[in-house]
Amino acid sequence: MSLYGIGVEKAKEELSKMFPSARISLFSSDHLSSEKQLSDTISQIKENKVDIIVGTQMIAKGHHFPNLTCVGVIDADSSLAVTDLRINEKMYNVISQVSGRAGREEKPGEVYIQTRSAQNPVLVSIVNGDFEKFAQQETKNRQDYGWPPFSRLIAVTITATKDEDAHSAADALSKAAPKYSDIDILGPAPAALSPLRGMHRWRFLVKAPKNVNLQAIVKNWIESCKLAKNIRIQTDVDPYNFL
Structure with a gap:
């Protein structure tokens, strides 16, 4: 699970109530502050000693978990409220990366994105896997409003x-x-x-x-x-x- 608007500790607490027998691991820089902690956690996941991973954007950065088949992005809309003109491209990149963690080998994967604005052009492009359309629209928006790279x-x-x-x-x-x-x-x-x-x-x-x-x-x-x-x-x- 990749979290945008709530803390990982709170998410783990809620998940523990829903799935009391599940083995839940926190995957964030606050909880994995050393290379050994990170390595040990990755090993536990690959050895099937973890049932649910609760993480920040850190989990999207190139990790390969063969048995991970379901990814959930919680409160994706909170990213859109950030005062950053590059937030659309950052959001596209992160959600696409974390979605790619699911079903990387023989087992099929599923991705669920929690949103209040399902028609948001960024999310629609992600769901459709249409990067070209996203890039064209983002470029047009930047040009129309005079934002970088046009200024x-x-x-x-x-x-x-x-x-x-x-x-x-x-x-x-x-x-x-x-x-x-x-x-x-x-x-x-x-x-x-x-x-x-x-x-x-x-x-x-x-x-x-x-x-x-x-x-x-x-x-x-x-x-x-x-x-x-x-x-x-x-x-x-x-x-x-x-x-």
């Missing part, structure tokens, strides 16, 4: 120990933001994960055509705004993480 992005994150300080610095940057017809500056807004490690964060996302020297523009913008010494500013060119 460049820079994330600007303002960090401070107090939220009001980070917010104030973000407002100051917003007022000093450069005005260009072909550059979009989105924000400021609180970061999706804020506070993080005791620090409060506000973010901008800057988008421009690929032929614009966006790094120079953002550098000049930040340097033109004099901020307090307790404010930290980070930039991430072509970010993969939007949290």
Whole structure:
């Protein structure tokens, strides 16, 4: 089972009630933190000492379990709520990979995907095994909305120990933001994960055509705004993480 919206411990607890005699193994980085733990768990699965595997996306990464015949993806929709413009391709990749764990040898396999939106184009493409259609639609969406690879992005994150300080610095940057017809500056807004490690964060996302020297523009913008010494500013060119 590949989990998206609930913890593996909670899933194991529920499964233990449903199948009290089943031997259940947790397969996640939190529970398999060493190479030996991972190796021992894989050996137990291959030796048929495990009846149900409950895992995170870690289970999708190339493992081969000859007797695994049924895969369930729980709460697949929760992935679609992630603030990441690449979430569709990541979701397609992970669900396709974990689905491929079932029925890899003589025994046929079955895959069940739990969803509230069965007509979601990503899920439909996965069920139909139609990667070409998915890739074409995703490319068109990116082009229509001007997202990478048809543009460049820079994330600007303002960090401070107090939220009001980070917010104030973000407002100051917003007022000093450069005005260009072909550059979009989105924000400021609180970061999706804020506070993080005791620090409060506000973010901008800057988008421009690929032929614009966006790094120079953002550098000049930040340097033109004099901020307090307790404010930290980070930039991430072509970010993969939007949290």
